[in-house]
Amino acid sequence: MFLQTVGFGIVTASILALAAVGFTVQFSVTNILNLAYGDVMTASAFVAYVSATAGLNPWIGMITGGIFGSLFSYLLNRFVYTPFIRRGSKLFVMIIVTISMSLILQNVMQIIWGPNFFTVPIPAGSSVRFLGMIFTTSQIVIIAVAVAAMLGLHSLLTFTKLGKAMRATATDPELARNCGIRTKRITDLAWLLSGLLCGLGGVALVIDLGSFQSTTGGEFLVPIIAAAILGGVGQPYGAMLGALVIGMATEMAALVINPEYKEVVAFGLLIVMLLIRPQGLLAEVASQKEVAA
Amino acid sequence: MTSTVAGAQPALLEVRDLRKSYGGVHAVAGVSFYARRGAITGLIGPNGAGKSTALGMIAGAIRPSSGSILLNGVDIAGQPSYQVARKRVARTFQQSSDFAGMTVLENLLTARFGQRGDSLWGALAGRRFWASAERELIAKATDLLARFDMTKMANELAGTLSGGQRRLLEIMRALMTDPELLLLDEPMAGVNPALGARIEDYLLDLQAGGLSMLMVEHEMAVVERLCDPVIVMAQGEVLAEGTMAQIRADQRVLDAYLVG
Amino acid sequence: MSTAWSFYLSTVMVYLGVNVMACLGLNLQYGFTGILNFSFIVYQAAGAYTAAVLTLGPHTAAMSFQRYIGGWSLPFPIPILAGGAVGGALAAAVGWIALRRLRGDYQAMVFLVVSLIATSVATNDVGLFNGSAGLSVIPKPLSGVVGMSLVGYQWFYVGITAIFCxxxxxxxxxxxSSPLSRSLRAVRDHEQAAAALGKNVAAxxxxxxxxxxxxAGISGAVLVGFISAWSPGAWLYPETFVFFTALIVGGTARNAGAALGALLVPVIFLESTRFLPQFGPPGLIDxxxxVAIGLMALVFLWFWPRGVLPERRRIIALPTLRKESEREGAQA
Known part of the structure; x- marks a missing residue:
């Protein structure tokens, strides 16, 4: 039972890693706290659902969902957020703009699909035993996608010029611009990249949950924010670590206490973190950006 | 370096072995200097020398990694900004820091800490409780506005002022707190020459009135006219100290600027 | 006026009063201090639940269909005042965690999470406030004492609401209108500069x-006394956004703007849809x-970011100047 819970924890952590890393990259590079993030996840899941019910291979559906998340995030920034910034909206007004978008997206989905629950049709494959844990095929795929995405992101940030430019932009956009980095292009890429993770995370989430509705992604914002803050917002590696901690802790809580309290446990961890170490587990970049005033 | 000025009285401000590092990078790598009472001490150096970081640490805005900051002999290192300010250390910022949604006069009135109506209970007690204190403050602000030729702007929103007027507002606002030490972070940046000359006159006037200042400034001519002594920083360390004439003769300083 | 209209009008007036209170409270936080409190509705809910369980009788016999803590049958106005106290205490606890050390955007995130979690706890912990079904048949304040007709009591409650408002x-x-307001706005406009002037920003x-x-707590307590029921569905996190939209439309950092926003958005706009013919599947109109509320906020932020009644420039008359300084001023 315990080992199986660890297994669930790994799956939850994988989904959370996709979502939280995307969230933190988006926030740190673009400097916009996009509270519509969870709803873009849901929208991507609906795209995967539509393409899978249209007869496409469901795993191709996951890719379409990811691509949709990527493009949609880019367009959201290009046609909503950037115009507001150009018009001189301050940072905290921008947060209200993003929460307006969250509300609009969520309810447009509700208008289209109603309050019903949907399931992405995944053929039940054979299950795999591994170290005493049993995984279904879809769980294996989720873990594989997450690991591949994390490794890909790691190589991008460490080995490519683009990744370094992205990190520089996140740390100090003005300095990055002075160093000749074309920050606008970097920001666009950050939206595409984080949107991809957001979309993949959304599809992975609803596949794992089994069924979803228009509010599913929005509600998942709690563990996402918890994982991101736990890791120190703006730090992809921190978010990965945060995802692992939150994923494990919530599944353990589901086993020991009550599945309804998963989110509450994530929240509890967030509070403890804020009280003892508001700059996050990995603190360096955070202190430079004056996260904790 | 001597740690106290001749005589028994401790220096107004003394910085000892102050350090700040961000993840392995030393922005300030152990600097020591002091600011004499009644002097305008200049802090110069090439870009990235750590001047503003040092100033920020003295003001309490940046937490030092180590070292001490003695104000009248008492260590204030690591205290938050608002507590340092209450010890009569005022500052201006490199970028304009006005309260844009308030009028010039309100900006000045805000500056005064501990007004009777500036607490929840004071505010709830009503206007009668704080009106007289408010009148005194307005009188003080009015004098200051007149002195800086800003009377006409009193009821304009700070957000609508020109760059130079914002500089003046910031200095006035700092003066409203009756500081003993005024920290100036590039007060001439973005100011036209005519207004710059006026600001210089004001600063000299304030010095004559007994105010001590520590000033980070890029414009060498300004430093030459106002500051004595001058401290040169480069790459997080103090390179030289003395009058501007002594500094000019110092080969190391020249090298630092050429490299920077 | 027919009885039905009188009944309806009094109901709308109570809602207006409750929403005006809420918008004034949020405006103090957002408009004056720049705090993005996305959990505002939680403090309203805390006030409502507190007033409800203090007004309700013991959790036995007649009330055995619902579970809750408290049940002390306390008389008016104690439950409403207690609602305010609990709203404040909860705000103090949340503020202690979020406001001391975090930057503004992080605060916003934490507040949003607080709102989601509070709903989750109230829904799942059935013993607290009867879970997702919520509390009902909460006695109306003084209804046994004043002995009025139904419509008469409605107007009596309008009076109670007006007093609290x-x-x-x-x-x-x-x-x-006090010097404290300047300090709050200083924190809003430039946190570091405020701190450099001796302001304890966190405090x-x-x-x-x-x-x-x-x-918020008082507004919730007044509301629950009127509608006699309260459940998690009444305070989901988007409800806070209604108040934000009201402030954006009416005008932030101005009390009249907050009151106008309360009239325009939660009362006139949301009430008017009540008169639309029902169409489509359930939930569609909601x-x-x-969507309309979200668009309204965006449209105002784009075209009229300062709202219908923008923040006023507060002009303070200078005392008469000495002649010479006036001349100097004229030369400059």
């Missing part, structure tokens, strides 16, 4: 946050309403 307005007005935010929490 007036009290809240006086408190807010005293704060926003100032806390004052505004807790006063806002008390006001969803359309939410």
């Amino acid at each position: 007036l009290l809240v307005y006086i408190v807010v007005r005293r704060i926003t 100032l935010r806390m004052v505004s946050f807790v006063v806002g929490g008390v006001i 969803a359309l309403q939410w």
